[in-house]
Amino acid sequence: MPKVTINGTEIEVDKGKSILRAAAEAGYDVPHFCYHPALSAPANCRMCLVEIEGVPKLQPGCYSQINDGMVVHTESERVVKARKAVLEFILLNHPVDCPICDQAGECKLQDYYIDYDAQESRVRTEKQNKVKAYPIGPEVVYDGERCILCTRCIRFCQEVTQTDELTIVERGDRAEIRAFPGRELDNNYSMCTVDICPVGALTARDFRFKCRVWLLTSTDSVCTGCSNGCNIHLDHFRNEVQRYRPRYNPEVNDYWMCDEGRLSYKSVHTDRQTEPKVNGATVNWHALAQAVADKLGKVEDPSQIALVISPQATCEDIFLAKRFGEETLGGVQFYLGGKLSGDSDEFLIKADKNPNTRGIEAVFGGTDSLKSFDDLLADMESGAISVLYMSGTDTPCDAETRERFVGLLDGLKLFLHQSPHAGEFADKAHIILPSCTHAEKDGTFINFDGVAQPIYQAFAGYGRSIPDWQIFLRLARAMKKPFDYTFLTQIQEEMFAASQAPEPEPEPEPEAGDDESSAPPPAE
Amino acid sequence: MPDIIVTLLNLGVVQILLIVFVFVMGLASMMTLLGDRKQSAKIQNRVGPNRARLPFINHPLLGIPHFLADGIKMVLKENIVPDGANKTLHLIAPGLVFLPALVAWAAVPFMDTYCAGEMLIDTATWTETCQGEEHRWFQIMNFNSGLLYGFAIASISVYGAAIAGWASNSNFSLLGGLRSSAQMVSYEVSLGLSLAGVLMIYGTLDMNEMVRQQGYLIGDWLPMWGIVVQPVAFFLFFLAGMAETKRAPFDLPEGESEIVAGYITEYSSMKFAVMQLGEYVATVFIAALIAILFLGGWQVPWLFADGFHFGSTVIELPYWLVIILRIGAMCGKVVLLVWLQFMMRWTLPRFRYDQVMTLGWKILLPLSLANLVVTAFIMALF
Amino acid sequence: MAKHEVKQVERVEPGLWEKSYIPEIARGLKVTIGHFLNNLRPNKEKHTTFTREYPDVPTDYYPDRFRGLHRLMLRDDGQVRCVACMCCSTICPANCIHIEAAEHDDPAIEKYPAVFVIDELRCIVCGLCVEACPCDAIRMDSGVHAHPFTDRGEAFLNRDLLMEMGGLSMAKQGGER
Numbered sequence A: 001m002p003k004v005t006i007n008g009t010e011i012e013v014d015k016g017k018s019i020l021r022a023a024a025e026a027g028y029d030v031p032h033f034c035y036h037p038a039l040s041a042p043a044n045c046r047m048c049l050v051e052i053e054g055v056p057k058l059q060p061g062c063y064s065q066i067n068d069g070m071v072v073h074t075e076s077e078r079v080v081k082a083r084k085a086v087l088e089f090i091l092l093n094h095p096v097d098c099p100i101c102d103q104a105g106e107c108k109l110q111d112y113y114i115d116y117d118a119q120e121s122r123v124r125t126e127k128q129n130k131v132k133a134y135p136i137g138p139e140v141v142y143d144g145e146r147c148i149l150c151t152r153c154i155r156f157c158q159e160v161t162q163t164d165e166l167t168i169v170e171r172g173d174r175a176e177i178r179a180f181p182g183r184e185l186d187n188n189y190s191m192c193t194v195d196i197c198p199v200g201a202l203t204a205r206d207f208r209f210k211c212r213v214w215l216l217t218s219t220d221s222v223c224t225g226c227s228n229g230c231n232i233h234l235d236h237f238r239n240e241v242q243r244y245r246p247r248y249n250p251e252v253n254d255y256w257m258c259d260e261g262r263l264s265y266k267s268v269h270t271d272r273q274t275e276p277k278v279n280g281a282t283v284n285w286h287a288l289a290q291a292v293a294d295k296l297g298k299v300e301d302p303s304q305i306a307l308v309i310s311p312q313a314t315c316e317d318i319f320l321a322k323r324f325g326e327e328t329l330g331g332v333q334f335y336l337g338g339k340l341s342g343d344s345d346e347f348l349i350k351a352d353k354n355p356n357t358r359g360i361e362a363v364f365g366g367t368d369s370l371k372s373f374d375d376l377l378a379d380m381e382s383g384a385i386s387v388l389y390m391s392g393t394d395t396p397c398d399a400e401t402r403e404r405f406v407g408l409l410d411g412l413k414l415f416l417h418q419s420p421h422a423g424e425f426a427d428k429a430h431i432i433l434p435s436c437t438h439a440e441k442d443g444t445f446i447n448f449d450g451v452a453q454p455i456y457q458a459f460a461g462y463g464r465s466i467p468d469w470q471i472f473l474r475l476a477r478a479m480k481k482p483f484d485y486t487f488l489t490q491i492q493e494e495m496f497a498a499s500q501a502p503e504p505e506p507e508p509e510p511e512a513g514d515d516e517s518s519a520p521p522p523a524e
Numbered sequence B: 001m002p003d004i005i006v007t008l009l010n011l012g013v014v015q016i017l018l019i020v021f022v023f024v025m026g027l028a029s030m031m032t033l034l035g036d037r038k039q040s041a042k043i044q045n046r047v048g049p050n051r052a053r054l055p056f057i058n059h060p061l062l063g064i065p066h067f068l069a070d071g072i073k074m075v076l077k078e079n080i081v082p083d084g085a086n087k088t089l090h091l092i093a094p095g096l097v098f099l100p101a102l103v104a105w106a107a108v109p110f111m112d113t114y115c116a117g118e119m120l121i122d123t124a125t126w127t128e129t130c131q132g133e134e135h136r137w138f139q140i141m142n143f144n145s146g147l148l149y150g151f152a153i154a155s156i157s158v159y160g161a162a163i164a165g166w167a168s169n170s171n172f173s174l175l176g177g178l179r180s181s182a183q184m185v186s187y188e189v190s191l192g193l194s195l196a197g198v199l200m201i202y203g204t205l206d207m208n209e210m211v212r213q214q215g216y217l218i219g220d221w222l223p224m225w226g227i228v229v230q231p232v233a234f235f236l237f238f239l240a241g242m243a244e245t246k247r248a249p250f251d252l253p254e255g256e257s258e259i260v261a262g263y264i265t266e267y268s269s270m271k272f273a274v275m276q277l278g279e280y281v282a283t284v285f286i287a288a289l290i291a292i293l294f295l296g297g298w299q300v301p302w303l304f305a306d307g308f309h310f311g312s313t314v315i316e317l318p319y320w321l322v323i324i325l326r327i328g329a330m331c332g333k334v335v336l337l338v339w340l341q342f343m344m345r346w347t348l349p350r351f352r353y354d355q356v357m358t359l360g361w362k363i364l365l366p367l368s369l370a371n372l373v374v375t376a377f378i379m380a381l382f
Numbered sequence C: 001m002a003k004h005e006v007k008q009v010e011r012v013e014p015g016l017w018e019k020s021y022i023p024e025i026a027r028g029l030k031v032t033i034g035h036f037l038n039n040l041r042p043n044k045e046k047h048t049t050f051t052r053e054y055p056d057v058p059t060d061y062y063p064d065r066f067r068g069l070h071r072l073m074l075r076d077d078g079q080v081r082c083v084a085c086m087c088c089s090t091i092c093p094a095n096c097i098h099i100e101a102a103e104h105d106d107p108a109i110e111k112y113p114a115v116f117v118i119d120e121l122r123c124i125v126c127g128l129c130v131e132a133c134p135c136d137a138i139r140m141d142s143g144v145h146a147h148p149f150t151d152r153g154e155a156f157l158n159r160d161l162l163m164e165m166g167g168l169s170m171a172k173q174g175g176e177r
């Protein structure tokens, strides 16, 4: 392996690595704009210039490969001076409207300016004006003045989504990013360009002006939009999810996530049911558990009870639901709920829109012991099922069948609805058990590929909702057959032992030199 | 005078009403307003309470509406008994502070006995003798050991403080109760001893008799008040009395930064008010004692039952006017002394607790003993 | 380094006169009683009272940098100057500024505060919001005291109220074409 000396540190690196990468391995950060670890390196911003001994001119670190015996300086006087010059050049026409720029706080231009430039503008002429809020796509807004023309967005559309919407129009200081005529930035991953844009030129329509990034707290989580289970930073402020950002995980989603999943956070805050209710009357959890125990205890034949398991729940919730049905109630019928399958593509989006179908398979040892949702409808019609314990609001069926299902609910003797959301079931349910969304609890999802991924609680549950597993614990205790758990970790240990499911993968370390992925925004 | 009033006067009912409820309570509660707030405001160049208004009267009225509002607030507030407190004792304690302070007033004379007959003035010894029936109309009760009675009763309030501190089930209260009982017990010693000299001179424990004796004019012009014959005892008694009633600068049982409000911490509503009022009444009582023992009580200098005697010139005054003047003098002296105590309060910084104890045991006590010895020597010599 | 002058202060040992306390207490009483009597005089002019009975008697003198109620400055056309950058609400130690930003119809302005509420009861009048504002949009130089409120809700001053007190700023206005 070739040996290089970077700022006096000698290091061995793989052949063919760029200087920027090698420097990162040696522990030196080389400032850069246009380089992104997942994209090709066009070397057009010149921010990463480094000094190589024996080479008269400064070289772009993102592009130049290392050679054996190379001696590189990334912090020498010449380099720092060059960076200052590059920054001044980039800032020539930059509006510096940081107060209204959503990027402020996580803007590389701001950071590097503070680190290397930190001088007042010497430009005495009017700055070049461009369109400030150009709708470059349905989800993305483009600000030509702020753009530093690093072409990351263009390369993303070329290399990652391979949809080629974007290009540079005009030249010199009038150059701007535009979609090709007749097109717009409307691919399924368009909002990833917002993430990779090093400045505030591309902003997400959804997040625009919603919250300053320095106010956000970031919690590691997993997107629940489909069974791909993209890793995310769940950024929240004042108990509200403000946005999702993809979190680097080379095994699952790399640096990306789809737009639909990114916007799926909205469900955390819509249509929530927050109060435990028995026959429409709000009660406390204790009273509710007593009422449920009382009513379920009166059911003579447990096989009349249907327990709908939702693949939207975490493995721990499903595990306890299973134990609750099999041991506490004894011999209930399990049915499979969840969402209907949808579109898919070759990249990230999967047809199975449930984040934890593999979790059910792991807990139940395959889905054979679960009846399908159609069976449930049939059984309800035939009267074989008179008590329905439904978790989640989703049903794997089309609108028509769902209507039929909602109609059938009236014929039930007892309908328990355990879900964060109210749906159409809220006024039909005899007992409402409000549970938490994935943002409000800890747990594990297993994605389509069998990768078990932990999610973490970002904020306290809405109203008086509590996680599903705690609901089952309470119900079991009220039925005088308590489970022997207090903490989630106890459940996890037993669950993994029981199902021999793989332990959650240790978080893969982001690759060196990568910047976009993991650093949470500076929290207060 | 209508018979009924005379009967009531002889029974002491009117005196109780006037002295206890009008004078003492009135003065004590006004002190909370004017002394604590308005007076301090004037001293500290402030305005003091002036925002509350009576209905239809758009004038601050010296802040008196505040005082009324405070009263209403006290009555209407929730009465809180802390968890784990001894309910009975917690309830009794305010009474134990308040009642002795009131009962002690029974022995305080506001005027000489009312003489139904002729008064004889002997200008050689400067004594008055009544030729006829005497009525004790200006004193609730008459004992020949009134002073002892006053002390005995007043010292009961130590129990109130101690019990309040203990029964509240609060550390602050307990510490406050301990501090105040220790302080009161310590200063009672000097309080009593500083009086021994005075008692030797007067040779009586009857308060009215003491005041009568102070009518004597030394060299026919200087009233023989206690402060003249026993100046050291006056200062000792004044200091010990302030410490005894826990007025600043001796208000150690309270201290926002250390033990909150001491043994009153856990009291609220009327119980709190009663506690506070009890302390003020005790303050007034000490002022009355000082007035009687050292400042000639109801005596007005050179005024005798038939008028002013300046040397040999006599300005004749009717007997009823003399009575009014004398009652006024007594009340005025009490008010003045109370005012002075408040003045001290806003002048002097607080002591530290060990300083208070040092002052009591190492300075006041030896001084009062010395005073006693010196007085005894002088008495023996002459 | 500058040369430090060390001044030795003699410790005053109290003599017997001071230690007997009585004359010193009398001296102290003289001061307090002097104040007391002086402030009892019927002629209020002669009082040495410092208290100003605001708002009955407005005070005659305000320092130049007196911080009163907030106000929001205006653009030349009377619109709010604030661009809802939330610098003020971020720095506010009392957490009493609530801003909801929105997209402005005029693309030159882009961002403006749809909701801007200051809880004047929570405000500790530190003035940090004024210092933080990059646009000279918020000021505390209205000269108006936070008056007593009888209802908590009254203390929430909203954008329009704050703008009523506002005025034009001399600072350069952003977003011009």
Ligand code: SF4
Residues within 6 Å of the ligand: A094, A095, A096, A097, A098, A101, A102, A103, A104, A105, A107, A108, A109, A110, A146, A199, A200, A201
């Ligand atoms: S892109 Fe960065 S430097 Fe430019 S206005 Fe936005 S935050 Fe400021």
Ligand code: SF4
Residues within 6 Å of the ligand: A146, A147, A148, A149, A150, A151, A152, A153, A154, A177, A196, A197, A198, A199, A201, A202
């Ligand atoms: S919009 Fe952003 S990512 Fe695209 S070229 Fe401009 S600065 Fe780079």
Ligand code: SF4
Residues within 6 Å of the ligand: C088, C091, C092, C093, C094, C095, C096, C097, C118, C122, C123, C124, C125, C126, C127, C128, C129, C130
């Ligand atoms: S003055 Fe201080 S406390 Fe008041 S709003 Fe401004 S920053 Fe907040």
Ligand code: SF4
Residues within 6 Å of the ligand: A099, C081, C082, C083, C084, C085, C086, C087, C088, C089, C099, C129, C132, C133, C134, C135, C136, C137, C138
């Ligand atoms: S007042 Fe100033 S600091 Fe506050 S949001 Fe508006 S522009 Fe920003």
Ligand code: FES
Residues within 6 Å of the ligand: A031, A032, A033, A034, A035, A042, A043, A044, A045, A046, A047, A048, A049, A060, A061, A062, A063
């Ligand atoms: S030129 Fe290397 S990062 Fe842009």
